[in-house]
Amino acid sequence: MxxxxxxxxxxxxxxxxxxxxxxxxxxxxxxxxxxxxxxxxxxxxxxxxxxxxxxxxxxxxxxxxxxxxxxxxxxxxxxxxxxxxxxxxxxxxxxxxxxxxxxxxxxxxxxxxxxxxxxxxxxxxxxxxxxxxxxxxxxxxxxxxxxxxxxxxxxxxxxxxxxxxxxxxxxxxxxxxxxxxxxxVPPMPPRRTLVLGANGQLGKALRKALAGRTDVEFAGRGELDLSDPSALAQVDWKNYSTVINAAAYTAVDDAEGSGRADAWQVNGAAVAELARLAQEHHLTLVHVSTDYVFDGARAGHPEDEPFAPLGVYGQTKAAGDLAVATVPRHYILRTSWVIGEGHNFVRTMAALAERGVSPSVVDDQIGRLTFAEDLAGAIVHLLDAGAPYGTYNVSNEGPSMAWADVAREVFVLLGKPGDRVTGVSTAEYFAGRSAAPRPLNSVLDLDKLRATGFTPPPAQERLAAYVAGLADRERAE
The missing domain is CATH 2.60.120.10 (Jelly Rolls)
Structure with a gap:
């Protein structure tokens, strides 16, 4: 008094x-x-x-x-x-x-x-x-x-x-x-973490990163389909403290035509509803974004670069980012060129190398690979460290590469001549085909992520380990 x-x-x-x-x-x-x-x-x-x-x-x-x-x-x-x-x-x-x-x-x-x-x-x-x-x-x-x-x-x-x-x-x-x-007395259990999109490349990596955690639940598309506008209303959100949204519509070319509505529903409308629910129930919302929200006109995209998406996929992801940014407790992880368990570029190139095919691969799109295990590691790190909320760029470290450079590296790692890969421009590669526009430079600035104490390993190291383990992965799948 x-x-x-x-x-x-x-x-x-x-x-x-x-x-x-x-x-x-x-x-x-x-x-x-x-x-x-x-x-x-x-x-x-x-x-x-x-x-x-x-x-x-x-x-x-x-x-x-x-x-x-x-x-x-x-x-x-x-x-x-x-x-x-x-x-x-x-x-x-x-x-x-x-x-x-x-x-x-x-x-x-x-x-x-x-x-x-x-x-x-x-x-x-x-x-x-x-x-x-x-x-x-x-x-x-x-x-x-x-x-x-x-x-x-x-x-x-x-x-x-x-x-x-x-x-x-x-x-x-x-x-x-x-x-x-x-x-x-039965102790009160903690509120749980819900991982959406748990069967995709990132979802599978999160399953491994969070294995053994009794307070984490995983929902694949079969359990919670974001293309269904009513799906999120079926969840009792009071039981959760954190939602990790690893789900997305990623068919970049289809989004320009037959998949346009699905892309907007999954990447835009569903994410906006998630953001509303996160605010209502005081949740931490973790959302995964993409380099496609930029036009690729500059190198080393910072987190605060204004959006300039070239196609529908990038537009829907930008809309989702804007919605998530309104949530008081949010992490947006902007990433590029994700490689994990399941169908991806590296596995496609490895299959071509083993079959004796000499592919043409674009050489004017520049970026860095992001291995799903490191993207999952960054998510866990930001949550466990209580890092400041906001947007973080995440890719692996190392020099930037073109897709053709990555393909050649895969060939060499498998003991095949790298010069079997022919570099072509994006315009040449898609000539005569309907395709979404791609950003030509997808290199992300990683300074903000490093400042939290998380530095992803070099992409070349991860690529070598990934290719070396492809036979084991295929047997496991």
Missing amino acids: TGASGPKPLSVTETPIPGLLVCELPVMSDNRGWFKENWQREKMVALGLPDFNPVQNNVSFNTKKGATRGIHAEPWDKYVSVASGRIFGAWVDLREGRTFGRTFFTELDPSRAVYVPRGVGNAFQTLEDSTAYTYLVNDHWSAEAQSQYVFLNLADETAGIPWPLDLAGAEISAKDRVHPRLSD
């Missing part, structure tokens, strides 16, 4: 329970009473309080000293405070993980509040009559949500909560008196 030198400054401090934060609030008093800013988003977020987007405000009025409520862990975040009176607050970590069972206790009056993350059990005991306890939550209460609560007995010996008033004489509901001891 207000002291001799005025109100204490606004501050946010950590506690032994990860994510549980104590907020000291300035309270201004005069002869009429007092005033405080109980929740001030801009100031509190700047001090480290999560920007948790509250949607409901609840008040618990307690008539008598000694009223005791809890311990309830709920499937949302909340911000608890006192409007009048005082409480003794107790918190127990009931989340799955190494801090399960960890405790924290403190008194709250109007000058102190606590931010409680999802899954941390919350309880209080009033220390004065007529105490008004208030809390903001970032999800609407429902009977379905209540079924996900985790409860702990107020008298649990392991938690050892030092209640100021003996529980035997306290006002406690019948339900709160019979909740289980800690040894019988």
Whole structure:
């Protein structure tokens, strides 16, 4: 409250329970009473309080000293405070993980509040009559949500909560008196990560990169088809914290004609709906973009280069990028020339080399290969490192190459003469055929990605290893 030198400054401090934060609030008093800013988003977020987007405000009025409520862990975040009176607050970590069972206790009056993350059990005991306890939550209460609560007995010996008033004489509901001891409490599992497009080249690499993670689900087109406008509405998004969108319509030439509507649905409309859902449910949205959003008129495309797509595919991907960029917690990974498990350029060239074919390959489109395992690694790195949200270019390191250079390298790696590959211009290669326009320079600037601590290996090293393992891959498939 207000002291001799005025109100204490606004501050946010950590506690032994990860994510549980104590907020000291300035309270201004005069002869009429007092005033405080109980929740001030801009100031509190700047001090480290999560920007948790509250949607409901609840008040618990307690008539008598000694009223005791809890311990309830709920499937949302909340911000608890006192409007009048005082409480003794107790918190127990009931989340799955190494801090399960960890405790924290403190008194709250109007000058102190606590931010409680999802899954941390919350309880209080009033220390004065007529105490008004208030809390903001970032999800609407429902009977379905209540079924996900985790409860702990107020008298649990392991938690050892030092209640100021003996529980035997306290006002406690019948339900709160019979909740289980800690040894019988099922920990609240974390919200999950959902990977869309899990059967494509990147999706398969993400399956490997995230193998063993019990909090990750994978959905291929068979489980969730983004070409179906109703597909995303079937997902209970409250169960997720992160969505990785590795799905895309990538038939570049078909997008100019028969596939135009599908390209706009999958790359544009579905992504816009994902972005809306991510904002509504406070999700982190990871989205994979492409060099085709640029016209290829310059080398070393930076992340903030203005879009200038040449064809429909690039236009649909640019539209998706613009939608994702509106999500507060988003990562857009812009990549090029992806090589992974499944049909791709390297495998096509390897098959031609083994069959004795001498192909003509374009030599005026310049870029770097991106191996799916490294693109998946970049996604995992950005999420695990808590890198700043935004757009990141991702390809493998090394000198830029033309498609014809890559083809020759594949031939040589297989012991075939590289000069069997003939370089031709894009115009020559597509002469007489209907084809989408391609950017001639797809080299991406990787400085921003490197600054996060992630440097992809050279493309030539990955290419050599990939070609050497082609026989094993084909047997596995």
